[in-house]
Amino acid sequence: xxxxxxxxxxxxxxxxxxxxxxxxxxxxxxxxxxxxxxxxxxxxxxxxxxxxxxxxxxxxxxxxxxxxxxxxxxxxxxxxxxxxxxxxxxxxxxx
Numbered sequence: 173x174x175x176x177x178x179x180x181x182x183x184x185x186x187x188x189x190x191x192x193x194x195x196x197x198x199x200x201x202x203x204x205x206x207x208x209x210x211x212x213x214x215x216x217x218x219x220x221x222x223x224x225x226x227x228x229x230x231x232x233x234x235x236x237x238x239x240x241x242x243x244x245x246x247x248x249x250x251x252x253x254x255x256x257x258x259x260x261x262x263x264x265x266x267x
Contacts (some may be wrong), residue, residue, distance in 0.1 A: 186220060187192055195220050 173181070190213050197206045 175227055177222070179227065182220055183224075186213070190217070228264055 193206070193210050193213050197210065200206050
């Protein structure tokens with residue numbers, strides 16, 4: 173996986189952690205311990221944002237090499253030993 177893919181996966185996990193902490197917080201009606209967990213999750217979110225900002229930008233996809241095809245006809249001697257497949261033999265009429 174690329175660095176950007178790893179950062180995105182970490183972000184998804186952190187989002188799920190935040191949702192889970194919210195559900196737990198609703199069940200426990202707050203408290204010091206859950207506030208500490210929420211604060212830690214917020215710090216993780218901030219740290220991941222800083223890491224994403226400091227990471228190098230993804231490299232642009234390399235452009236494929238352009239192959240120029242000449243306009244002049246090909247040398248017919250290249251195909252002297254083969255039939256025109258699918259078109260029938262030159263001395264017969266196609267159906």
